Amino acid sequence: MATLTTNNVPVANPMRTVLPSHGLATVKSVLSGDTVVLTGRPTSPGQKAPVVIFTFERVTAPRMASKANGNIDDPGAFPAREWLRQLCVGKQVAFETRKQGATAGDRVYGLLFMPSPTGDDTKMNIAVEAVRVGHATPKVLIQAEDENAIAVEQEGDPVVEYERALNSALQEAKSNGVGVHSPSPLVRPIKNAGEEFQTLELIETVKKLCVGNTVTCVIEYVFDGSRFRVHVTDPELEQAGLQYANFTLILGGVASPRVGNPRMDPPTQSEPFADQARAFVEARLLHRELKISLHGTDKSGICAVGTVHHPKGNIGVELLKNGLARVSDWSARMMNPLDIPAFRVAENNAKRTNLGVWHSYAPPQLSGDAEIIGQVIEVLTGDTIAILPAGQAYDSETKLKKVSLASVRSPRVGNERTNKPDEPYANECKDRLRVLCTGKNVKVTIHYERDIPMGQNTEKRQFGTISVGKREDVGEVLVSEGLAATQHHRDDEEKSPRYDLLVAAENGAKTAGKGMHSKKEYKNNTTNDLTDPKKAKAYSGSLMRAGKLKAVVEYVFNGSRYKIFVPTENCHIIFALENLKSPQPSAPSSIVSRGQARPAEPFGDASKRHARLSVLQRTVEIFCKGVTMGGVITGELYVGGGAQRRDFGLEMVGAGLASVDQRKIDYGEASRTIVDAQAHAKSNKVGLWATFKEKQEPVAKLAMKANEKNATVKLSEICTGNSFFIQYAGDEAINVIDKSMRIFTADNGTSGAPCDLKNGKIVAALYNDGSEKLWYRAKILERKGAKAKVLFVDYGNVSVVSISTQLRPLDIQLGVDRIPAIAKEAVLALTVTRGLDDDDGVNAARFLQQSCWGKEMTGRIFCENEGKLVIALYEANMTTSINEQMISEGLARVSRKNEIDVLCEKVVRPDSLTDFAGDLSLSESTARKSRIGMWRYGDIGDDDEEE
Secondary structure, eight states, X not given: OOOEEETTEEEOOOOOOSSOSXXXXXXXXXXXXXXXXXXXXXXXXTSOOOEEEEEETTEEOOOOOOGGGTTOOOTTHHHXXXXXXXXXXXSEEEEEEEEESSSTTOOEEEEEEEEOTTSSSOEEEHHHHHHHTTSOEESSOOOHHHHHHHHHHTTTOHHHHHHHHHHHHHHHHHHXXXXXXXXXXXXXXXXXXXXXXXXXXXXXXXXXXXXXXEEEEEEEEEEETTEXXXXXXXXXXXXXXXXXXXXXXXXXXXXXXOOOOTTSSSOOOOOTXXXXXXXXXXXXXXXXXXXEXXXXXXXXXXXXXXXXXXXXXXXXXXXXXXXXXXXXXXXXTTSOGXXXXXXXXXXXXXXXXXXXXXXXXXXXXXXXXXXXXXXXXXXXXXXXXXXXXXXXXXXXXXXXXXXXXXXXXXXXXXXXXXXXXXXXXXXXXXXXXXXXXXXXXXXXXXXXXXXXXXXXXXXXXXXXXXXXXXXXXXXXXXXXXXXXXXXXXXXXXXXXXXXXXXXXXXXXXXXXXXXXXXXXXXXXXXXXXXXXXXXXXXXXXXXXXXXXXXXXXXXXXXXXXEEEEETXXXXXXXXXXXXXXXXXXXXXXXXXXXXXXXXXXXXXXXXXXXXXXXXXXXXXEEEEEEEOXXXXXXXXXXXXXXXXXXXXXXXXXXXXXSEEXXXXXXXXXXXXXXXXXXHHHHHHTOGGGTTOOOOOOOOOOGGGOBOOEEEEEEEEEEOSSSEEEEEETTOHHHHHHHHHHHHHHHHHTTOOOOOOOOTTOEEEEEEEOSSOEEEEEEEEEEEETTEXXXXXXXXXXXXXXXXXXXEEOOOGGGSTTTSOOSOEEEXXXXXXXXXXXXXXXXXXXXXXXXXXXXXXXXXXXXXXXXXXXXEEEEOTTXXXXXXXXXXXXXXXXXXXXXHHHXXXXXXXXXXXXXXXHHHHHXXXXXXXXXXXXXXXXXXXXXXXXXX
């Protein structure tokens, strides 16, 4: 090492100055019985205050437990540290430096002085006092014979005087047997949370043994503004073996920014204002012995959550007041609810003045009104509603405002498509909110907005407090009844101003074991789903016999058709207003995206909106009168109570939003009241009658009308109960084409050949009738991979054949342009049957087969419609047609009047067709009265016709 010399005497490098030789400082903390940490004032605002480790000159104290000594105290180390801590932590002392800058960490050696406890002007040397009470010993001992010599030679030397004072104090301590000179100096049995004991065990022990449920502790270290390492000193826990236990404390109700860790790889930086928050707490709590209330633990179970009781106030409130922390909702839930309002007020004040972590805070900017007053149209989920604002007409779904309850989370409803079940109490929560809000005027105060993911898009949702009637917050009602829970927000998220009241309500529900907090196993209420046609028809009788039923309208399909829940029968039904038809509304977007939507009819949306406004999610009265083949229950519906009770079907007709089925009027089944209401609406031109014009019969040209003719026919193929193919009896073309196709088979064999497979192309198709394989004329209907669907044009049957082995080109002279197709497609005149997917449809087809197959029938051909012959079939010497017989058996019904009118326009003698329609109507009336076939459940209804 380089040295400087003076008069040829080597002098060491001068020590770097850390502190001046004399000065004043504050004791920040005490590391041991002979070492403290001094802190001064920061050099400029916002800078860290300087700190220095200061050790007493020529004095040593027992070492505190650390990694260097196996985490075991030297005897008397802790009492020494405690004596010094209680004496000077947080107080101002005078320092006098003796040696500095010569060791790592810039440790300073010297003397500390405090005012004398006697109250005079003298100063107390803390090092000498520590030796006197036995908590430290001098490093250099002066022998008695040397003391006199030193006194003579160096009288007045401060060092000598200091050593003499130390020696005198040591002798006094030994004679008194105090401190380290006592027979058995204290050695702490230190325990650490998570290793020697569980934090929850400490919390429960404190509640049992400690007065006031508070434990005395020393704040040993401050990790950040809201997390400390704490050492238990409470003697009441000695019997439990938890005195001198160490644990980590999280300050309840607050969360300060995290301090970075430079020793990590890579080093982490401190969050903004983390160092300021830490310094703020250190100045007030570090190495103070304080009472602490323990509330619980974090989710790891290692860190305790508690409140530090300081004589001058609540440190959590002070942190919030200065913008050095945020309210932590998860830990605030463990605290006494009465303590939280002070936290909220302090945080809100810091927000308003943009202090600390809120320096860039701005109140949430709302995209809409901060307050909405209006009527609740629909409860969408247990915490979300759709509101029609006051003063706005409900002429579009876009007028509705979707609002969710602020800081409230309801159980989620499941998804049938993904097989996701409902969460427990999801339906109960939604129904309770329905009872509280639907149809009522509410006031919504908006607090914040969120972007909610909706598939690939997002929706800006408003969250607020909903007030209805005398209930200030319906969210609090749901939470207090255990049907919903409070939302767990991040510390920096906006939340409801009533959040603490919501938490208190939730705690009350938990204590009482209500709803989702009940210990009983949740049993999901399963309902009988009568929306299935078969079930609906089976149960319809009991519903009709029940008379008046209370029900809840759950969904509106159109103005006159709804999905309804009947609580007394515990079932869901599809319900339609009897004798009424509503215009088709716009299809939901999900159906439009699949390309399955039917176009909306005029006033369809208006009719649906009126029903949503009037009956959706309301409790109504229904009278079930019948059931359609599609499983739709028909009847009357009444809404409102007392003097406000009204027939909703009559209201819809009177407002021109629904019409009475003309057939019901013709049959005399519609009531005079509702017919008069329609006539009144029509005369006033309201609703759908505003643009209504009476149909004018078009004048058809006689040349385009068909003459009725009779012919003898045979059925060659039956497609459905009223659709078939015929061949004219005695037609020579049958023999010609049969002979020609046999020659074609003999010439070409039975092997397939490439041919044109366009739809509608006439080709030869190989068919085995059970006796032999022959080629027949066929028309390509559809190609399906290696196969094709074909229609045999001379017989009417359809088959799927192999393209490579069962198809080949047809000779030109055998084309249908040279020899027309033998089989003609026909339908039973004015007779409508079900499809083959319905039992009645199958029975109709069987009836046609039993009556006509293999027989020569007399065909009364009225005309041709859409390429099909309109025909009535008669057996030989019979005056009653097959059409009439099928209708009288309840296997078919008569075509609607507009369909009859269309056919009448195509014949020369419409009166003949009209008379035939009258005969069919008489047969239908007989079947209806007998309740047979398709009429066994009552009237089939209009929706049945559409299906």
